[in-house]
Amino acid sequence: MDKKQSVLKNFLTYIKIDTQSDENSETVPSTAKQLNLANVLMEEIKALGITDVELDDKGYIYGKLKGNIDVKVPTIGFIAHMDTALEFPYPGDEARVIENYDGELIVLCEDVVLDPANNPPLLDAKGKTVVVTNGKTLLGGDDKAGVAEIMTALEYMVKTPEFKHGDIAFSFTPDEEIGTSVDHFDVKKLAADRAYTLDGAAPDEISYENFNAASAGLIIHGIVTHPGEAKNKMKNALHVACEFAEALPASERPEHTEAYEGFYHLMDMKGNCEEASLEYIIRDHDIDKLEQRKALMSKCAEFLNEKYGAETVEICFKDSYRNMAECMKGHEEHIEYAMEAIREQGFEAKPAPMRGGTDGAGISRMGVPCPNLGTGSYNHHGNREYAVVEEMVVLVDIMLSIISKYAKGEE
Incomplete structure (x- = not known):
C-alpha cells in the first residue's frame, strides 16, 4: 500500500469540505456542515470493512478496529477533530500541491508569500511534497491532517493482515476550535485504555503538558x-x-x-x-x-x-481546562512508546509543552491518558498554513509503531 498516495488523497478530499465551527452557535455540533465530513468518513470507514463505528447525534464518530492477536493488550485510541479555525475561509478547491519543493520562496498570491527564512520547517521540506493555500484561506491541516493520517493508518492495518495489532479505537470530533468538543465527548464510547490526539505540528514533537x-x-x-x-x-x-x-x-x-x-x-x-x-x-x-x-x-x-x-x-x-501532566503519572510507558516511535523515524523526540489546549487534556481528566502528537502541518489558523506530505506519512508510521509496541507488550 502506498501510504503517501493514501494520506494525500485523504487530505485533499477532506480540506475541500467546509467544516468551520461557530462560537456563537447554540447547537451541537455548532455547524451542520461539519456533518458533511463526518458522513464522508463514515462511508470510507465502512468501505474498509470496519463495522464497529457510530456517528452519534452530536456529530462525534466513535469506532474500533478489532485486533488480530490472541493476547489481551491495552486498547489504544487515536483522535482528531473535524472542524477548522475561524480566522480565514476554508480552502475549497484552492489548495495547491507542490511536488519536489525547491526550497525557495513560495508565492501564495499577490503580497502573500511563504518564506523559508521565516518558516524553518520548510528548510527540511526541500525535495518533498508541500500542500499550500492560495494566500487567502486556511488550509485545514489543523486538524484534517490528523484525520487523514488516522484514516490511512486504519486502511494500512485493514489491507496488511500480517501487521499485528490489538483493538484500535478511533474518534473524530466536532467543535474543537471553539473549545466545546470535550464537553460532549463520550469516553465510554471511545472505549480506549490510552489514547493520543493528532493535533500538533512537527512529527518529532510530543506534548503531554499543556496550559x-x-x-x-x-x-x-x-x-x-x-x-x-x-x-x-x-x-x-x-x-x-x-x-x-x-x-x-x-x-x-x-x-x-x-x-x-x-x-x-x-x-x-x-x-x-x-x-x-x-x-x-x-x-x-x-x-x-x-x-x-x-x-x-x-x-x-x-x-x-x-x-x-x-x-x-x-x-x-x-x-477552563487543566494541565494533563498530572494525568500522565503512572503511564510513563505511554509517552515512552511514542518517543521511541519518533526516534525510529530518525528524529530526536522533543517533548514540547503545549501553549494551548487540546482535546487530550480533557480526555486525560476523564481517565484516559491522551498526549498529543504532531500532524506534519504548520502555521495553523493562518493563510500561510501548509503541510508536508512526507511528514504526514511519518506520523502514520509513528502510529503504527506505537500500535506494534503495544501488541508486542514491549517494556
Whole structure:
C-alpha cells in the first residue's frame, strides 16, 4: 500500500469540505456542515470493512478496529477533530500541491508569500511534497491532517493482515476550535485504555503538558457628567479600564512569552465613559502560578476600587481546562512508546509543552491518558498554513509503531 498516495488523497478530499465551527452557535455540533465530513468518513470507514463505528447525534464518530492477536493488550485510541479555525475561509478547491519543493520562496498570491527564512520547517521540506493555500484561506491541516493520517493508518492495518495489532479505537470530533468538543465527548464510547490526539505540528514533537487555563471578565462602572463641569465628578470607565490593563506586567503578554512562560491576554475591550468591559484569558503550566495570576488581577481590581470608589470594578473568573501532566503519572510507558516511535523515524523526540489546549487534556481528566502528537502541518489558523506530505506519512508510521509496541507488550 502506498501510504503517501493514501494520506494525500485523504487530505485533499477532506480540506475541500467546509467544516468551520461557530462560537456563537447554540447547537451541537455548532455547524451542520461539519456533518458533511463526518458522513464522508463514515462511508470510507465502512468501505474498509470496519463495522464497529457510530456517528452519534452530536456529530462525534466513535469506532474500533478489532485486533488480530490472541493476547489481551491495552486498547489504544487515536483522535482528531473535524472542524477548522475561524480566522480565514476554508480552502475549497484552492489548495495547491507542490511536488519536489525547491526550497525557495513560495508565492501564495499577490503580497502573500511563504518564506523559508521565516518558516524553518520548510528548510527540511526541500525535495518533498508541500500542500499550500492560495494566500487567502486556511488550509485545514489543523486538524484534517490528523484525520487523514488516522484514516490511512486504519486502511494500512485493514489491507496488511500480517501487521499485528490489538483493538484500535478511533474518534473524530466536532467543535474543537471553539473549545466545546470535550464537553460532549463520550469516553465510554471511545472505549480506549490510552489514547493520543493528532493535533500538533512537527512529527518529532510530543506534548503531554499543556496550559492551565482560566478567563477573567471585568465590568467597570463610570460616572458621566458634562465634560465642561467634570472636575472631581466624572469617572471615565475607559480610563479606569486602561489603568487596569497597564497594571498587569507588560512582559507577561503572549507576544513576550514562550515555552513554560504564562501570560495575561487581553482579548476584548470595549465601552464608553459610563461603562467598559475587558475580557482576558489567563494561562500558565503551573496551577499555583495560574492562581497567583488570578490573585494579582483581583488585587488590581481592589486597588482601583479603593482609588475610584467601591464597586467601580467588578471582576469574575472562570476556570477552563487543566494541565494533563498530572494525568500522565503512572503511564510513563505511554509517552515512552511514542518517543521511541519518533526516534525510529530518525528524529530526536522533543517533548514540547503545549501553549494551548487540546482535546487530550480533557480526555486525560476523564481517565484516559491522551498526549498529543504532531500532524506534519504548520502555521495553523493562518493563510500561510501548509503541510508536508512526507511528514504526514511519518506520523502514520509513528502510529503504527506505537500500535506494534503495544501488541508486542514491549517494556
